[in-house]
Each structure stands twice: as structure tokens, then as C-alpha cells.
Amino acid sequence: MRNAAVGKFWAIFFTAVAVLAVAVCVVAPDYGWWFPGDGRAHSTLGQKIDDLFYLILVIVAVTFIGVNAALGYILWHGASLPSDKKALFSHGSHALEVIWTIVPAGILLFIALYQMDVWAQYRIKNFYPKTMEPVAEVTARQFEWRIRYPARGKKLMPTPQPDDVYTVNDLRVPTGHPVSISLRSDDVQHSFFVPELRVKQDAVPGLVIPVWWEMTDIGSFELVCAELCGWGHYKMKARVVAMSDEDFEAWKSQAAQEQFYDGVSTKDGELVSQSEQE
Amino acid sequence: MIRMIMSRFLIKSAWIAVACLAAVSTGCVPNPSAEFAWRDSTTDLIKDARSSLQNTVNENFGTPDDLVAWERLPVNYGGIKGTVAAAPEGTELTPGEFAFSHEGEGEVKPGDTVLWLSGEMAGKEATIQSADAATHLISLKAGTAPAEGTTFAVNFGDQLQLGRMVYMKNCLHCHGVAGDGAGPTAQYLNPRPRDYRLGVFKFTETLATERVTRDDLWRVIKYGIPGTYMPSFLLLDDHETTAVVEYVRWLAMRGELEKRLGDELTDYSQTSLTDQYNKAVESKKAAEAAGDKPEAVPSMSSLRNTAKDDFKEYAESDYADTVDSTADFIAENWTRADDPASVIHPAVARVADTPESRARGRLLYLSDRTKCYTCHGNTGRGNGGATEDFWPKPGSTEKYDARGLHDVWGNPLQPRNLRLGQYRGGRRPVDVFRRIYAGIKGTPMPAFGGTVLKDEEVWDVVNYVMSLPFESDASPSPAPSTKMAAHPVQ
Numbered sequence: 185m186r187n188a189a190v191g192k193f194w195a196i197f198f199t200a201v202a203v204l205a206v207a208v209c210v211v212a213p214d215y216g217w218w219f220p221g222d223g224r225a226h227s228t229l230g231q232k233i234d235d236l237f238y239l240i241l242v243i244v245a246v247t248f249i250g251v252n253a254a255l256g257y258i259l260w261h262g263a264s265l266p267s268d269k270k271a272l273f274s275h276g277s278h279a280l281e282v283i284w285t286i287v288p289a290g291i292l293l294f295i296a297l298y299q300m301d302v303w304a305q306y307r308i309k310n311f312y313p314k315t316m317e318p319v320a321e322v323t324a325r326q327f328e329w330r331i332r333y334p335a336r337g338k339k340l341m342p343t344p345q346p347d348d349v350y351t352v353n354d355l356r357v358p359t360g361h362p363v364s365i366s367l368r369s370d371d372v373q374h375s376f377f378v379p380e381l382r383v384k385q386d387a388v389p390g391l392v393i394p395v396w397w398e399m400t401d402i403g404s405f406e407l408v409c410a411e412l413c414g415w416g417h418y419k420m421k422a423r424v425v426a427m428s429d430e431d432f433e434a435w436k437s438q439a440a441q442e443q444f445y446d447g448v449s450t451k452d453g454e455l456v457s458q459s460e461q462e
Numbered sequence: 463m464i465r466m467i468m469s470r471f472l473i474k475s476a477w478i479a480v481a482c483l484a485a486v487s488t489g490c491v492p493n494p495s496a497e498f499a500w501r502d503s504t505t506d507l508i509k510d511a512r513s514s515l516q517n518t519v520n521e522n523f524g525t526p527d528d529l530v531a532w533e534r535l536p537v538n539y540g541g542i543k544g545t546v547a548a549a550p551e552g553t554e555l556t557p558g559e560f561a562f563s564h565e566g567e568g569e570v571k572p573g574d575t576v577l578w579l580s581g582e583m584a585g586k587e588a589t590i591q592s593a594d595a596a597t598h599l600i601s602l603k604a605g606t607a608p609a610e611g612t613t614f615a616v617n618f619g620d621q622l623q624l625g626r627m628v629y630m631k632n633c634l635h636c637h638g639v640a641g642d643g644a645g646p647t648a649q650y651l652n653p654r655p656r657d658y659r660l661g662v663f664k665f666t667e668t669l670a671t672e673r674v675t676r677d678d679l680w681r682v683i684k685y686g687i688p689g690t691y692m693p694s695f696l697l698l699d700d701h702e703t704t705a706v707v708e709y710v711r712w713l714a715m716r717g718e719l720e721k722r723l724g725d726e727l728t729d730y731s732q733t734s735l736t737d738q739y740n741k742a743v744e745s746k747k748a749a750e751a752a753g754d755k756p757e758a759v760p761s762m763s764s765l766r767n768t769a770k771d772d773f774k775e776y777a778e779s780d781y782a783d784t785v786d787s788t789a790d791f792i793a794e795n796w797t798r799a800d801d802p803a804s805v806i807h808p809a810v811a812r813v814a815d816t817p818e819s820r821a822r823g824r825l826l827y828l829s830d831r832t833k834c835y836t837c838h839g840n841t842g843r844g845n846g847g848a849t850e851d852f853w854p855k856p857g858s859t860e861k862y863d864a865r866g867l868h869d870v871w872g873n874p875l876q877p878r879n880l881r882l883g884q885y886r887g888g889r890r891p892v893d894v895f896r897r898i899y900a901g902i903k904g905t906p907m908p909a910f911g912g913t914v915l916k917d918e919e920v921w922d923v924v925n926y927v928m929s930l931p932f933e934s935d936a937s938p939s940p941a942p943s944t945k946m947a948a949h950p951v952q
């Protein structure tokens with residue numbers, strides 16, 4: 185009798201652990217133990233990445249709950265058997281093994297094929313959106329982000345131009361259509377990571393790496409370095425500010441006006457140096 | 463049995479003690495208390511002079527854990543200043559209650575501390591029980607309210623405290639607790655983090671003779687110094703930035719007081735005693751060589767005793783005045799820096815950035831009026847002839863061990879490579895104008911404005927300098943002087 189009680193205790197114990205794990209997962213978002221910010225991705229591709237994540241989460245959750253329910257049942261069942269009854273001993277089942285190999289393999293294959301689309305859009309040039317606006321060159325250096333924008337109405341050039349606009353730790357982008365940055369590093373390897381956009385890309389010395397995304401919302405989002413780059417790595421923080429098209433253009437004019445300030449005059453944003461290019 | 467347990471217990475405690483000692487000696491101490499380090503010139507003073515100086519500085523500035531706000535300095539320590547007002551008509555006030563008026567922004571909350579600034583209770587503090595912003599009434603937890611007209615401050619020193627917090631968290635590891643530019647990471651950096659204690663800052667909007675403004679410090683902290691390890695702290699809240707600006711100014715004033723008083727007291731230093739001793743030995747030798755009767759060489763201890771007595775006299779007569787006048791000098795200088803009249807505003811707007819203007823600027827750059835090329839090189843690469851010479855240390859004939867320029871902190875310094883398009887003091891034309899107009903303080907880059915160059919000419923030079931990063935390197939400008947041709951461009 186005593187053995188049966190112990191067995192049942194363990195059956196309940198293991199089931200309870202699984203139930204607790206599921207419960208914690210369910211309430212996690214309410215306690216902020218989930219994705220950063222409001223929990224949603226704020227870029228179009230980020231939302232697709234989240235969809236993939238949730239799809240996998242569902243598959244994993246169904247499997248987890250199924251396996252634990254079966255485990256609990258078997259433990260309980262075994263503990264309830266009369267003590268004089270011998271346990272059933274089986275030496276494997278070929279059919280069963282084939283099933284539990286093929287089913288997960290099928291699931292993995294499905295995930296591999298299903299995500300290819302998102303991966304290609306994220307990382308393969310041919311699948312990038314047809315039109316996107318190269319907004320800025322972002323240069324990572326120990327321990328800050330230096331940003332160079334083309335002048336209003338001009339294209340971003342690979343080398344600095346006299347009328348470029350500069351900021352530091354402050355990346356401004358328009359919202360509602362695809363934008364791209366040219367990511368570089370001045371010194372060691374860094375990583376451009378905007379958690380709320382689900383965008384992450386290493387910055388590699390000597391390479392100019394394009395990174396694109398499309399903001400879905402106006403707002404300010406944290407940009408951090410995600411590659412241990414030295415002792416100041418932890419404070420290599422900046423912000424990405426998503427603005428409406430009009431605000432973005434207005435901000436750029438304003439920033440250019442401030443940047444070309446000569447201490448005397450600012451002729452309605454008309455910059456002397458800009459009009460005099462050879 | 464009991465004894466055995468006891469001895470085991472003792473052995474165990476011994477092990478714990480050893481482990482603790484090991485932890486302590488390897489630096490595993492929680493929050494070691496921070497200290498303001500002293501200058502070498504201060505620790506070099508004889509004991510009495512040193513303790514007088516240290517007492518003066520400590521009394522007026524405190525320690526990092528116990529700051530003192532010296533009202534005499536133009537530092538915005540924060541808090542609300544107010545005056546006890548007449549009781550509003552028809553209100554009966556309890557003993558701990560009083561009406562008040564205050565200047566500036568801010569809110570008085572229950573639990574805040576009142577510091578009485580005038581009247582019988584000047585210097586004493588009290589805690590606020592309740593405060594009503596509408597009726598302008600405060601009631602104290604204990605004690606009675608002072609007479610009408612008494613001035614007071616609520617949460618005086620808040621801003622300095624916040625500044626210290628921000629500084630300790632973000633700046634200390636480079637700039638050091640005392641702002642001496644010797645934090646633990648400083649030794650790995652080039653250029654070195656700024657040592658604030660001379661009161662000298664490089665990138666200022668003020669005239670060559672003036673100190674740094676709050677705006678300058680604000681900009682440096684917000685945007686960093688590109689091309690150096692001074693990072694941008696754009697994401698600090700504005701009130702944090704304001705507070706750390708005040709803290710940096712406060713540290714600079716503290717450092718200046720220590721430095722200037724130390725300079726006054728050099729007669730009472732070990733170095734001076736050793737000098738006197740060596741001189742006496744030499745004159746004795748010289749006299750012997752000449753066959754004269756040599757004077758006896760005083761012993762070090764007698765020299766020290768004389769210095770001690772001299773200092774005692776000085777301490778009683780002049781020291782207090784010296785402290786006073788030094789404090790006044792510092793306060794005046796820092797107040798004047800924030801006077802709008804100290805800020806450089808070009809007399810004319812930027813001269814149009816035309817090829818002609820750049821050509822004029824180039825001629826000035828290569829002329830012997832400015833001698834820019836001697837430092838920055840003919841092609842602006844920062845490799846002028848001056849970088850090859852041995853330069854004397856400031857105020858002496860002794861030369862630096864290394865070739866090239868040095869700043870007032872003694873660090874070797876390259877003239878800027880003007881082709882990189884990196885402007886440490888900011889890339890606005892007005893920034894570059896001010897750099898050329900007033901020079902770069904603490905460095906050999908001289909001031910040109912007002913004396914050597916007219917404002918229009920400074921603009922021509924600005925236009926030329928700012929065009930350099932976009933000029934093709936293929937055709938280096940011809941050298942005007944034969945000396946320069948001896949240093950070919952790398």
C-alpha cells in the first residue's frame with residue numbers, strides 16, 4: 185500500500201511541475217517576462233518573425249503538454265496496479281520508433297521550408313523589397329553609434345559628402361515604407377540590435393552591410409550592441425526614432441540648419457555651403 | 463567531547479577568517495568608500511602646510527560621500543530657495559507653521575529638509591511635515607518657525623548629489639573620482655580623459671582668456687568627442703545632464719583651489735627643501751674649490767624646522783587671505799565664463815563657401831601669418847614640421863623627452879589631420895570658427911581671432927579647412943617654405 189502512495193505522489197508531482205511550467209508561460213506576458221516593450225514587433229518583418237516564433241511555440245506546447253499528460257497517466261496507472269501484478273516489460277517497438285522519428289522529422293522539415301521566405305527577405309538581397317530608402321550610414325565604434333544621413337532630397341553616398349547630416353546615438357527613420365541602413369564598424373566587431381524591431385546584424389570591420397526593415401509604428405526604440413566589443417560594451421546604447429515622413433523631412437531640415445549654424449544667420453534653412461557646391 | 467567540538471569550531475572560524483582576508487586583499491570589498499585623490503604637489507608639502515591645505519579643501523568641498531556645497535562658488539547646487547513670509551490675514555498659525563514665498567521652479571514635499579540660511583537658526587535644518595502649494599504654508603515636524611524674512615533652502619544640494627550619482631555611474635572610470643583624468647580605464651586611452659583640475663577645457667565657445675561655459679559642457683556630454691574615447695551620453699535625461707555639468711564644474715573648481723593654493727605653498731615642499739639643501743652643498747663645494755672658508759651646510763631637519771616655523775607664521779598672517787583671494791579669483795573666472803559677453807560671435811555671417819574664399823583661406827593657411835602649416839602640414843594631414851621638433855616644457859627651458867607637441871597636461875599631442883573630416887569640438891561652422899578664433903585651450907593650437915586674422919579671414923580659413931576632406935589627394939599644394947619640403951608627405 186505504502187508503495188502505491190509513493191508512486192501516486194510522484195505521478196502528481198511530475199504532472200504538477202509541467203502544469204506550473206505551462207501556467208508560468210501563460211501569465212508571463214502580463215508580468216513583462218516576455219518580449220521587450222509592449223511585446224509586439226514594430227517592423228513588418230519582425231511581425232513575421234514573431235509569427236514563426238509563435239508557430240514553433242504552439243508546436244512545442246502541444247508536444248510538451250501531450251508528453252507530460254502521457255507521463256502523468258503512466259505513472260498514475262503504474263502506481264494504481266495491485267502490488268502482486270508484475271510490470272509489463274517490452275523490448276521496444278519498431279513501428280513506434282519509426283513514427284516518433286518520422287513525425288518530428290516532418291515537423292522540422294516543415295519549419296525549415298516554412299521559414300525560408302522570411303529568412304530570404306531578411307538576408308538575401310534578391311528578396312529585399314523592390315523600393316527602399318537608404319536612410320543613413322550607421323558606424324559602430326567603441327562605444328557609440330555614429331550616424332550619417334544624406335542631405336534632404338539627396339541620395340546616400342558611400343563616402344561622406346559636404347552636406348551630410350550627422351547624429352550620434354540617434355537614428356531617425358521614416359515609418360510605413362521600407363528603409364535601409366549601411367552598417368559599418370570603425371574598430372572591432374559590434375552588432376546592431378533593435379529588439380523591438382527584431383532586427384539584429386553584426387557590424388564587421390571592413391564590410392558595409394545593408395540592413396533593411398519597415399517601421400509599422402511611430403515611436404522610440406532602444407538600439408543596443410549585441411556583440412561583446414570591449415569593456416564599454418554594456419553602455420553602447422542608442423535609440424531608433426521612427427517618425428512620419430513629414431516629421432522625418434522636417435527633422436532633417438532642422439538638423440541640417442543646426443549643423444550649418446555659423447553663429448550669426450540661419451537663412452530659413454537655406455545653407456550657404458549647400459548652394460555653393462562645385 | 464565538548465573540547466573537541468570547540469577546537470573544530472575554532473579551526474573552522476580560522477579558515478573563514480583566512481578566506482575573508484584573502485577576499486579583502488584581492489579587492490573583493492563591497493563598495494570601498496571613494497576618496498578624492500590629492501595632487502602630487504600637495505602630498506609633497508611638509509606636514510603642516512599639507513594639512514592646512516587639505517583642511518581648507520575638505521572643509522569647503524567635503525568628501526565624495528559627504529559633499530559640501532560652498533555657497534561662494536558659482537555652482538547651481540539645486541533645491542528651492544525661499545523666504546518666510548507674513549502670515550496670510552485671518553489665519554492662525556501653529557508654532558511649527560509658516561507662510562513662505564519661493565523663487566524659481568520646484569515643489570516642496572512632506573519629508574523634505576529645510577535649511578535655514580539666515581537668522582538665529584542659520585545653518586540648522588528641519589523636516590517638513592506638510593506643505594501646501596496653494597496656500598503657501600509649510601508646517602514643520604518639530605521646532606518653531608523662525609521670524610518673517612528668514613531665508614531658507616529646501617533640499618539644498620540635490621542637484622550636486624544627483625550630479626555625483628550620474629558622474630560615479632558613467633564618468634568615474636575614465637575621469638577619476640576627483641576629476642583628475644586618472645580613472646581605472648584611463649591608462650588605456652589616447653587621448654587621455656580630461657583632467658578637470660586645471661579648470662582648462664579644450665572645446666569652448668568662449669574667448670581665449672575665458673573658461674568653459676555650461677553650454678559647452680552640455681554639448682560635449684550629449685554628443686561626445688568624435689575620434690576620442692569620450693562617448694556620447696545622449697540618452698541621459700536632461701536633468702541628469704544638467705546635474706553632471708554642475709558636478710564637473712564643481713570638481714574643476716575644487717581642483718583649481720587645490721592647485722592654486724599648492725602653488726602658493728611651494729616654498730614649504732619637500733622638493734624645495736631638497737633644492738635648498740643641494741644648493742648649500744654646491745656652494746660649500748664651490749667655496750672649498752676657491753679656497754674660501756665654506757659655510758656650514760644646514761641639516762635637512764633644521765631646514766625642515768625653519769620651513770615649519772616660516773609656515774606657522776605664514777599660516778597666522780597671510781594664509782586666510784590667500785584662500786580668500788584664490789576663492790574669489792576662481793569664482794569670478796567661472797562666473798565670467800557664463801556671461802554672454804565671453805562667448806565668441808562672429809562679427810559677420812559665414813563668408814560664402816566659394817572656390818575663391820577657399821583659395822583665400824588656403825593662402826592664409828600656408829602663410830607665415832598663421833603658420834597653420836607648421837603644425838597641420840602643407841596638405842593638412844597633421845604632419846607639419848612642428849611635429850618633428852623637441853619642444854620646451856611650459857614655463858621652463860627643459861625640453862620634453864618626446865618629439866612633437868604636448869598639451870598643458872603633459873600628454874603628447876598630434877595636430878589634427880584635417881582631411882578626416884573629424885571635428886572633436888563640433889562640426890558646425892561656428893564651432894570651427896571658434897576653434898580658430900580662440901585656439902584650442904590647453905594645447906599649442908594658438909588663437910588667431912581679433913589679432914592675426916579678421917573675422918572674414920577666419921571664415922575663409924574655415925571654408926578652406928572644411929573643404930579639405932573632400933579635396934582629392936592627388937595634387938598636394940606646393941610648399942611655400944623650404945623647411946617644409948624637407949618633410950615629405952607620408
Ligand SMILES: [Cu+2]
Nearest residue numbers: 374409413420
Ligand atoms: Cu559594441
